[in-house]
Amino acid sequence: MRVKNRSALALLLVTTFLLSSCGAASGAKKAPEERAAEAADLEVYFFDAGKADAILLTTANSAVLIDAGEKGFGKTVLACLEEKGVERLDCLIITHFDQDHVGGAARIINHIEVGAVLQSSRPKDSEEYEKYVKALANAEIEPVTVQETLVFALDGVSYTVDPPRQAKYSSDNSNNSSLIVSARNGANGFLFMGDAQTERLSEFLAANSRTYDVLKVPHHGKDEPLLGALIESTQPAYAVITSSDDEPESAEVVETLESAGVKALLTREGAVTLRGDGAELALYENGA
Numbered sequence: 001m002r003v004k005n006r007s008a009l010a011l012l013l014v015t016t017f018l019l020s021s022c023g024a025a026s027g028a029k030k031a032p033e034e035r036a037a038e039a040a041d042l043e044v045y046f047f048d049a050g051k052a053d054a055i056l057l058t059t060a061n062s063a064v065l066i067d068a069g070e071k072g073f074g075k076t077v078l079a080c081l082e083e084k085g086v087e088r089l090d091c092l093i094i095t096h097f098d099q100d101h102v103g104g105a106a107r108i109i110n111h112i113e114v115g116a117v118l119q120s121s122r123p124k125d126s127e128e129y130e131k132y133v134k135a136l137a138n139a140e141i142e143p144v145t146v147q148e149t150l151v152f153a154l155d156g157v158s159y160t161v162d163p164p165r166q167a168k169y170s171s172d173n174s175n176n177s178s179l180i181v182s183a184r185n186g187a188n189g190f191l192f193m194g195d196a197q198t199e200r201l202s203e204f205l206a207a208n209s210r211t212y213d214v215l216k217v218p219h220h221g222k223d224e225p226l227l228g229a230l231i232e233s234t235q236p237a238y239a240v241i242t243s244s245d246d247e248p249e250s251a252e253v254v255e256t257l258e259s260a261g262v263k264a265l266l267t268r269e270g271a272v273t274l275r276g277d278g279a280e281l282a283l284y285e286n287g288a
Contacts (some may be wrong), residue, residue: 009096039186039278040156044214046265046272047080049073050244052075053221055192057183058084062154065108066181067101071247072126074107081112088113089152094132095194097124097178108129109139116148117143118161121175146179152204156278157185165203175219176200182212186278191234193218201226212275213281215288216264218241221249231260238283240265240272 019286047054053067054077068074081089094102096134106112106124106128112256117136123129138142150161162180169176178194189212196204196218205226212234218224222240231239235266239262243249249266265272265285273284 009090039188039276041277042183042185042188042275044183044190044274044276045080046216046242046267046270047073047076048267049076049242050100050268051242051247052103053095053216053242054104054245054247056080056084056088057102057157057190059157062090062157063088064093064154064159065089066093067095067194068092068104068108071101071103072107074104074111077104077108083141086112087216089117090115091152091159092117093148093179093181094119095181095192096120096122096174096177097126097129097132098174098195099126099128101194102126102132103128106135109135109141110185112238113202114139114141117141118146118179119143120177120179121145121163122174123146124174124212129190147156157183159183162204164200166199169199171199172197178218180208181203185276188213188276188278188281190214190216190274192237193230197224198226201230205229205233213237213276215239216252217249217257220247221253223252227253227256228260231257231262236262237281238263238274239263242266244268256272 043058044055047067052069054069054073055066057064068077089112094105136242146161146163152159160182164177169277175197176199177193178192178196178200180196181192183190192214193216215234215236215237217239220243241249245268255263275282
């Protein structure tokens with residue numbers, strides 16, 4: 001894949017960020033439908049990253065990475081980008097700063113051009129976070145800390161980034177500060193929940209009115225009281241769980257998904273690829 005028309009994409013991102021920072025909330029809510037009139041051939045690739053998140057969304061002319069796995073995983077991401085012919089990331093989204101989400105980010109930023117970085121508003125002290133901040137400075141990238149709903153479009157795919165609503169949560173503050181990202185490509189919808197837990201899920205459920213074909217299950221498939229409500233609200237056909245053999249997903253979570261008629265996909269059994277043209281969606285398990 002050779003990504004084209006970079007300057008136009010960069011301008012679109014910058015313009016959208018400026019609009020979002022001015023608090024154009026009503027416009028942001030309408031933007032996905034308006035901007036996704038012409039769907040693209042979209043591939044969504046869930047890396048086998050252990051109990052960690054790294055998700056790559058690519059079209060012929062765009063590439064977006066959501067989270068970067070653990071420390072050292074950046075090398076795997078870069079190898080995958082090279083294999084796919086991706087020479088530049090249009091956008092890197094760090095949903096929150098736990099090590100299993102930001103760990104590989106520094107290496108990626110250091111070795112490939114990144115057009116924009118979106119991040120959560122809750123820093124978390126760690127070696128991985130410090131390296132990430134240093135890499136941003138070296139690349140002269142000013143990250144966008146998402147504090148209001150942000151919408152942007154790339155190559156026919158519209159993205160919505162939903163930030164945490166509270167300054168601090170009563171429990172699991174880092175996980176509950178996860179950015180929740182959705183991507184819509186024509187009739188195909190994808191929802192990436194980061195590590196959102198009960199308080200953050202409550203916020204999302206109170207506002208959600210959309211269904212999605214694919215749900216990235218929050219917090220690596222750990223048992224969550226609101227999972228049933230999340231499934232009922234979003235109505236996914238597929239649910240992807242990022243877990244490992246050492247730290248597997250909850251059996252109760254898989255049972256809840258299957259009881260609701262949702263196919264559970266486990267990255268610990270191999271990378272998961274979904275490809276859609278805006279109408280039909282095809283599943284390729286184990287990275288096929």
